[in-house]
Amino acid sequence: MARDNVEQRRLDLFGEQKVAQAKHVARWVVQIREARKARVWTQQDLAQVIGKSASTIGRIETGAVVPSTETLIALGLALHLTFIIGNQPADTGSRPRP
Incomplete structure (x- = not known):
């Protein structure tokens, strides 16, 4: 119940699109961190x-910065990941509006 209240508060404050984008980026963060650790790479290795700094990787992995499309492509190639890039993630569970 409390979780639903928190979710509704976020929607009220930021709007549906911003909340969906934040969740989308949070999934990228988890994917990047887990893929890097699965390869037993440090942030410096990645x-x-x-061709980025270790501090950039750290900021990406904490969600402090949203990586550019160019950086996402480089991360995807290095870590063998595929990212969905767009305003509306395909797996949010949202339904098309009539």
């Missing part, structure tokens, strides 16, 4: 592979 940073070297994609």
Whole structure:
């Protein structure tokens, strides 16, 4: 019940699209961190592979910064991941509006 209240408060404050985007980015964060750790790479290792700084990887993995499309592509190639890029994620469970 409390979780539903928190979700509704977020929707009221930020709007449906912003909440969906935040959830979308949160999924990227988890995918990136888990894929990096599965390869037993440090943030520095991944940073070297994609030509970014370790602090950039750290900020991406904490959700402090949203990676650019270029960086997402580099991360996807390095970690063998596919990211959905767009305003409305395909798996949010939302229904098309009439």
